[in-house]
Amino acid sequence: MLANKGSLKRRLQIVELVRKRGEVSVEELSQAFDVSSVTIRTDLTYLEQQRYLVRSFGKARYLAQKPGENVLVPMADGATRKASETTIARFAAEAVDDHESLMLGTGEIVHKILPFLSDRSNLALLMQDIGMAQPAQRFLHCELVLTGGQLEQGATAMTGPDAEASVTRRSVDLCFLEASGLDRDGNLLCTDPAVARVFEAARRAATRTIVVAYQPQLNERDGEVFANVAEIDALLIDDGIDPPTMELMPRKGLQLYRRESGILEFRKSTN
Structure with missing residues (x-):
């Protein structure tokens, strides 16, 4: 089981996992991090908004980053x-x-x-x-x-x-x-x-x-x-x-x- 010490660390690990595999399902991520599929979907929604990955039919695919766009928080007001x-x-x-x-x-x-x-x-x-x-x-x-x-x-x-x-x-x-x-x-x-x-x-x-x-x-x-x-x-x-x-x-x-x-x-x- 992968370590889970809060949403930030989990999201960082999700990005790395998806990057290495290319594509990972919600069920696989839920089992890997020992959290509910609802939590994983929330994480994926956030990461998709930040252009780290793309969601499709219950899976997440890695989205290659451009220089300067690898930030895991929205642009702040x-x-x-x-x-x-x-x-x-x-x-x-x-x-x-x-x-x-x-x-x-x-x-x-x-x-x-x-x-x-x-x-x-x-x-x-x-x-x-x-x-x-x-x-x-x-x-x-x-x-x-x-x-x-x-x-x-x-x-x-x-x-x-x-x-x-x-x-x-x-x-x-x-x-x-x-x-x-x-x-x-x-x-x-x-x-x-x-x-x-x-x-x-x-x-x-x-x-x-x-x-x-x-x-x-x-x-x-x-x-x-x-x-x-x-x-x-x-x-x-x-x-x-x-x-x-x-x-x-x-x-x-x-x-x-x-x-x-x-x-x-x-x-x-x-x-």
Whole structure:
């Protein structure tokens, strides 16, 4: 009997089973996962809506995926996305202790971490995004330093050699970075190469690195690599990732911890 630990894991396993066999009946899936045919049909309806398979006459057939379409959750509306990003930010903030030196990169989720640090004392913040400076002053009583560097027209994230050097010159206990993509080798991607270089410098300088992401593009190198998941301490992400990505994490030394509201935390194994 195959393991059954909730609907997400079962649906991930169903996709893999159908992919390997090409076609599987509802009855076979019901027996394999030890759940009712009604439950399996609900799973198949969901997976068909997400374009993972096609249902026909009591069977499920695998539907080959196009790059960037291998996500097991619907495209979220604005309110759902904001709520999930806020939850990810809250969990990320739990890793921060009093008296720590932090580096905050740019990104919506990283921005949302700030209010959750309001009860910490004696923090030192190094910030890449000038758009975060005012909220940081509003929510926090701490040392606040900007990386400096170049600002492209319309951008709020500082980049360039000065920003990279500013990060490497400082002692950083923990840095928070936001990924826009994740490839099959476990490389974390950023759409802006200049931002990615600052991220990479921060990751190298920091004692610990936590990466956050919401529905990142799960394709091959659609962006600039700033780290591999094997080089970070934790990845906080929504549960919309596909089976190969789920299987990749333990091979890279990250252990899965399921959090509330459909958030997954992959944390560096202590074994």
